[in-house]
Amino acid sequence: MYRVEEAKALAERVYQVWVRAPQVARHARAGQFLIVRIDERGERIPLTISAVQGDLVRIIFMAVGKTTRQLAALEEGDHVLDIAGPLGRPSEIQNDGRVIVVGGGVGIASLPLIAREARSAGNYVIGIIGARNADFLILEDELAGICDELHVATDDGSRGHHGFPADLLKQEISRHKIDCVWIIGPAIMMKVTSNVTRPAGIKTFVSLNPVMVDGTGMCGSCRVSVGGETRFACVDGPEFDAHLVDFELLMQRQRYYLEEEKESMEHYHEHACRCGEGTHHG
Amino acid sequence: MGDRPASVRIHDFLEVDTGLTPDEAVIEAERCIQCKKPGCVKGCPVGIDIPAFIAAVAQKDFVGAAAIIKEENLLPAICGRVCPQEVQCEGVCILGVKEQPVRIGALERFVADWEREHAPKIPAVAEPTGYRVAVVGSGPAGLAASFELAKRGHQVTMFESLHAPGGVLMYGIPAFRLPKDVVQAEVDQLREMGVDIRCNHLAGASVSMEELDHFDAVLVATGAGLPFFMGIPGEQLSGVYSANEFLTRVNLMHANRFPVYDTPIKRGRRVVVVGGGNVAMDSARVARRMGAKVTLVYRRRAEDLPARKAEVERAAEEGVKFLLCTNPVRILGDQSVSGVECVRMEMCDLDQSGRPEAVPVEGSAFTIEADLLVQAIGQGPNPLLIRRLSGVAYGRKGNLVVDENGKTTRERYYAAGDVATGAATVILAMGGAKQAALAIDAMLRGEPFGEGKEE
Ligand SMILES: Cc1cc2nc3c(=O)[nH]c(=O)nc-3n(C[C@H](O)[C@H](O)[C@H](O)COP(=O)(O)OP(=O)(O)OC[C@H]3O[C@@H](n4cnc5c(N)ncnc54)[C@H](O)[C@@H]3O)c2cc1C
Ligand SMILES: Cc1cc2nc3c(=O)[nH]c(=O)nc-3n(C[C@H](O)[C@H](O)[C@H](O)COP(=O)(O)OP(=O)(O)OC[C@H]3O[C@@H](n4cnc5c(N)ncnc54)[C@H](O)[C@@H]3O)c2cc1C
Ligand code: SF4
Ligand code: FES
Secondary structure, eight states, rough: OOEEEEEEETTTTEEEEEEEEEEHHHHHTOHHHHHHOTTOOOOOOEEEEEEETTTEEEEEEOOOOOOHHHHTTTTOOEESSSEEEEEOOOOOOOOOOOEEEEEEGGOOOOOOHHHHHHHHHHOEEEEEEEEEEGOOOOHHHHHHHSSEEEEEETTTSSSSSOOOOHHHHHHHHHHOOOEEEESSSSHHHHHHHHHHHHTTTTTEEEEEEOOOOOSSSSSTEEEEEEEEEEEHHHHHHHHEEEEGGOHHHHHHHHHTTTTHHHHHHHHHHHHHHHOTTOOOOO | OBOOOOHHTTTTOOOOOOOHHHHHHHHHHHOOOSSOOOOOHHHTTTTOOOHHHHHHEEEOOOHHHHHHHTTTOEEEHHOOOOHHHGGGTTGGGHHHHHHHOHHHHHHHHHHHHHHHOOOOEEEEEOOSSSEHHHHHHHHHHHHHHHHHHHHTOEEEEEEOOSSOOTTTTTTTTTTSOOOOOHHHHHHHHHHTTEEEETTTOEEEEEEEHHHHTTEEEEOOOOOOOEEEOOTTTTTTTEEEEEEEHHHIIIITTTTGGTTTSSOOOOOOSSEEOOOOOOOHHHHHHHOOOOOOOOEESSSSOOGGOOOOOOHHHHHHTTTTTTEEEEEEEEEEEEEEEEEEEEEEEEEEEEOOOOSEEEEEOTTOOOEOOOSSSOOOOOOEHHHHHTTTOOOOBBBBTBBBBTTTTOOOOOOTEETTTTHSSSSSOHHHHHHHHHHHHHHHHHHHHHHOOTTTOOO
């Protein structure tokens, strides 16, 4: 059992939870993830490790389906049944010079650890974060404190640049020589944004989020196509060379359980209404 | 005694074989002629004193029989169910020449179940030696080694990356062949013997190499969990599962009870399973239980099927269609699977393994309809941990090279089970693990081991 030490909402449908998981905290590196299973009947879901403090690790997630909604209902003192990790390969951080970390939506959660490690490796770190509107923007202050510069974009212009992170990335690339870029967010955002760095051949990493089960290379569920080769995102990734990733395939595989995800939510609501179990009536 | 009818059992995941009643067990045991030079003992990879335990059963001393078995095998309820007895102990039983061999596996299972239900006994543990041993992986190899080491007074810490111990016994072999409470009970004995089982701990990630090095010895028993894919076009389509994923979703995550359990799975109306081993049979039978029409595609002949014969027969009884001498060459579909293109195979010369080589027949391509395809064509050692171990030698198949005592080429590091042998069997994994545990014990005590010293 893993204890929730702090839980709060960061933005609309976006939550931050600190859990006590010493074995994860002790070894976690930038770019890695963990797997949570809330209870006996729960699914194993992967979430990025967003920060570490002592024995605690922070996860930040958007409440989209059943499991993330259940997670959103947790309060301090609650427990989750299982946390495994850290999983996946750490980000390949070197002293490259000038690097940019780009985050879209809940993908911003991955940036603090990467930005921090990149800075301590001696890089000049530029952060670019974007969200649909100001209410969805997370970790702005925190990242401002870590990055050498931070730029903000919102789709509707309610905060920062009116437009996409890709626009800001384009600007930065035209201004300076950039040595390495990380782009983390929804698949479609990563696809579009990584096209910005393609012509100049700038080394660019994306963090892929296919459906996973074990997270240790045992099931093959997370297979993705990179440079025409099949790779397992959980052990070969989750970060890959953005310019070699087959994003169409990733999105296609992500959609495979749409019907079941809907059914699961319906079941959850029905169940929650009848006996109150599973939701948090605060 | 015997199997529940196929028409009934395909609707649930309850055990197929209901086992022997006490009377049946005694009658079966009385058939044993107590050979002077029993072949069965040699046929058993862990050398159980089979005639002795059978004699105890014949005298209705079931608890005594269990004690005899447990001297060599601490997981008898598991082995009695899943061992390929027909090619091991029962395969060399002298009675098999003229009639049926003694049903040693069924007797072993009966005795183990009896003991568990009537007189469970935790093996005694020696005085603590002060040595700490890490066992990585909680499959049959890890379990067997932990038993031996704990019994001898060593403090054992077992690391398991999944949330439940048992390895393939939990996530791979379906409950209708191996009920999960049976595995659980055998694992619980370990806990009572003081073994510290740490689930959710992936060695090499949640436990660093330096932390492993702090143990006095390390046994790597991480199995062969890396699924192989055929490498044919269409493999990326949704609806293509590795057997590991398919079985894990159902066995470990209970996806067959979705949405009561949260993990989803596609049920499929027409499922094609590729392969001919135990893993393929299990996948096919699971798919049947989830309501699909199932076709099993295997490239060689019926007599070449590597799966246990009894399980092949049960799969057939349960309505699995066998398409033999057939090989898939392409998976069809737009976003998800709609069919499988196959070719006929012809048997020609014997290949390196002594089996007839299967060669595709030209112009024989045909298509079968399918909305799910499960690949059960084999698996190799998971490289995750073992590739991080410096100073160890690897075999051709990515396995860890060990000597006859399970020792790797790195000091204080041993390996056993599928990670050392490649995908094999439960009892071979246990046999190797036991040998490695004894070698570790001798190493820790500074005693000689191996040459000339009997096991
Ligand atoms: C390496 C990795 C890191 C991730 N990090 C984060 C993160 O930091 N924050 C965050 O909000 N989300 C993250 N995700 C996505 C997160 O795992 C899914 O949003 C979550 O599983 C949804 O579960 P659900 O039951 O609430 O939703 P569901 O309704 O079940 O699914 C919603 C979406 O999540 C995807 N999904 C469902 N189950 C899984 C699964 N087992 N594995 C992967 N994807 C799944 C589905 O494709 C679907 O599009 C990450 C995914 C991966 C692979
Ligand atoms: C579907 C199926 C059916 C089978 N049927 C039979 C049968 O009928 N009869 C028979 O005799 N054999 C059968 N086998 C084969 C048998 O199950 C295996 O030979 C046996 O389980 C091998 O045992 P093991 O302990 O070496 O590995 P495993 O059982 O694979 O256990 C390895 C464990 O290590 C864990 N692990 C891996 N890496 C790490 C790490 N880095 N850190 C922590 N933990 C880790 C894994 O999660 C796993 O739990 C079957 C196999 C399968 C897949
Ligand atoms: S462990 Fe296996 S081989 Fe040995 S007696 Fe039991 S069934 Fe036979
Ligand atoms: S999640 Fe199972 S192999 Fe990656």
